[in-house]
Amino acid sequence: MVRAPRCEKTALKKGAWSPEEDEKLIAYIKRYGIWNWSQMPKPAGLSRSGKSCRLRWVNYLKPNIKRGNFSKEEEEIILQMQERLGNKWSAIAARLPGRTDNEIKNYWHSHLKKRMKDNPVPTRTELQEAEIPNLLFSNAIEASKSEGSMDIPMSPHSSMDEYSSSSSNDPAIGIDLYETIEANIGSPETFGELASFWAQPFSQESLYMEDIQAMFVDNDACNDIWFNFCWNPRA
DNA sequence: AAACTGCCCAACCGCCCCCCA
DNA sequence: ATGGGGGGCGGTTGGGCAGTT
Structure with a gap:
């Protein structure tokens, strides 16, 4: 390209x-x-x-960053999220660990949009409704476990903020x-x-994610914390 | 084998929001 | 309160490539 x-x-x-x-x-x-x-x-x-x-x-x-084809589950998530949120690709990407907003946006325009056009009313069963939140949750946990190669120097306050900082x-x-x-x-x-960059072990991120996972365990109502966390990382 | 067509996706553009001085 | 700078986001572009004629 x-x-x-x-x-x-x-x-x-x-x-x-x-x-x-x-x-x-x-x-x-x-x-x-x-x-x-x-x-x-x-x-x-x-x-x-x-x-x-x-x-x-x-x-x-x-x-x-996950490359290659989207799984059925990922497709479902994109369709559901797009239906709920519209073209909030970054928010959708936050629910699909390893996928970038750009990739999701491209996939939507090249595959899913067409499909939605052919089948404008998505068939969403109650089962799917019940399963998708769990799927999203497990995806987030899976991703947090597999992020072991992140070992990039970061400022102390920049963990999930895309390591960005306007600091001088x-x-x-x-x-x-x-x-x-x-x-x-x-x-x-x-x-x-x-x-060996990508093969290096966890640094600060791992501890951070363990804290987040602990919160999941403590309270079922926090199942959506990953979403909230990604949605509003400064919160 | 060559020309054509359509799709894919990396990258750009411009706008908006947030932060800080 | 405000203006400038930096980052994030969604829309769009266009080159490359695979499939088709």
């Missing part, structure tokens, strides 16, 4: 990401975490906008802000780290 750059005039590169760019972004985030998307590209050695970097990370490079605390400030990533990740040792 290579997309040619639309504008050659700007200094910022557009279009498809190269493997080298991916490596640079991954290595930088692994090393310094996500502190400011708009200022990260330069020290990371990327001629990209912050938005482009964020999008690439969120939709493609982030660990634990630059973790790379110890080095020259404009030092390029080549200087930071150019060593064979660093690329060796890269290779």
Whole structure:
């Protein structure tokens, strides 16, 4: 899916990401975490906008992104959620761990929308109604168990907030802000780290998720806490 | 084998919201 | 109170590719 750059005039590169760019972004985030998307590209050695970097990370490079076909269950969830919430893809994605809003949106437009058109009234049995919330719950738990590869430096208050922060605390400030990533990740040792990046064990996230799971156990009424948690992460 | 067609999906765009000074 | 900056979100685009003619 290579997309040619639309504008050659700007200094910022557009279009498809190269493997080298991916490596640079991954290595930088692994090393310094996500502190400011708009200022990260330069020290990371990327001629990209912050938005482009964020999008690439969120939709493609982030660990634990599920790729491949959607399961029947996932389809059901998307259909149900879309019916209830409309095109709130991020909210729907929050219910499908490992799936990105972009992926869900694409899947909706390429598969499910057509199906809905052919069959405008979704057949929703009472059984499905009863099962789907449980399914959503178990999906969330499953995902939390499998997120073991997340070991990215994060600020203490950024656990579920997409590691984002408008803070000006630059973790790379110890080095020259404009030092390029080549200087930071150019060593064979660093690329060796890269290779094992996704296989690394839990850090802060695991403890955090255990707390959340404990809350599930304590109170059945909290079955929807994952939804609330994702829906309003700052709450 | 070549031309055509339609689909898929990565990436861009622009708007909106939130936070902070 | 407010304005600017940054991030998030939904809509849209368009290149590549597989299937069809």
